[in-house]
Amino acid sequence: MMSSARFFALRLLPGDDLLAALDACVARRGIKAGWISGVVGSLSQAALRFAGEPGATKLTGAFEIIALSGTLDAGGGHLHLSIADNQGVMRGGHVMPGCIVRTTCELIVGDLESITFLREPCSLSGYDELVITSRNS
Numbered sequence: 001m002m003s004s005a006r007f008f009a010l011r012l013l014p015g016d017d018l019l020a021a022l023d024a025c026v027a028r029r030g031i032k033a034g035w036i037s038g039v040v041g042s043l044s045q046a047a048l049r050f051a052g053e054p055g056a057t058k059l060t061g062a063f064e065i066i067a068l069s070g071t072l073d074a075g076g077g078h079l080h081l082s083i084a085d086n087q088g089v090m091r092g093g094h095v096m097p098g099c100i101v102r103t104t105c106e107l108i109v110g111d112l113e114s115i116t117f118l119r120e121p122c123s124l125s126g127y128d129e130l131v132i133t134s135r136n137s
Contacts, residue, residue, distance in 0.1 A: 001134060003114035007037060012105035018043070019076070019097050025109060026072050032135065033112035034072030036079065041065045041105030046083050047098030048091065056096035062086050065105065068095070071130060072109065073117035078130065 008029055012021050026034060043063045047056045063083040070079035081099065082092035116135050119128035 001115055001132065003033070003112040005110045005112050008109045008111070010107050010109065012041070012101045012107070014044075014101055014103060016101045016105070017097065018099040018101065018105060019079075019095060021105075022072060022079075022107075022109070023076060026074060026077075029109075029111070031072055031109065031111040032074070033115040033117045033132070034077065035110050035112075036068050036070060036072070036107065037110040038108040039065055039068040039105065041107075042102040043083060043099055043105075044102035045098060045100040046081065046091075047096040048081060048093030049096050050093045056098065057093075058098060059083075059085075059091065062102060066090060067092075068107075070095070071117055073119065075119045075128070077117070078119075 046059045046063055049056050066082040066084050068081050071077050079095040081095045084090045114135050116133045118131040120131050122129040
């Protein structure tokens with residue numbers, strides 16, 4: 001599906017929860033098919049679910065955000081995060097609640113204007129997975 005896009009810039013402050021702030025942005029801006037277009041920042045706490053693991057692992061320290069990617073929708077979306085600690089050691093996984101901004105988090109969020117992202121249960125994966133629909137249908 002082809003679509004034009006609009007973009008939103010936001011800066012999160014120390015102590016902000018990354019997922020809560022993104023959820024608020026999606027709701028406030030009416031984002032229906034969003035994605036992370038760009039990010040730079042740091043975290044004092046990261047909550048990640050590693051591949052194949054059932055729950056979150058909480059990491060505390062000084063972390064640089066190396067990458068944040070994924071999709072956003074009214075149901076919360078699906079995001080993956082890569083971070084580096086003060087020794088440059090990287091870790092990454094599925095973003096969970098509890099990723100707390102340390103100094104700043106500067107984000108560019110895109111929204112595909114003609115598309116809606118939804119999440120529906122998938123019998124193959126066992127998770128709620130992305131369903132893409134046209135806003136015109």
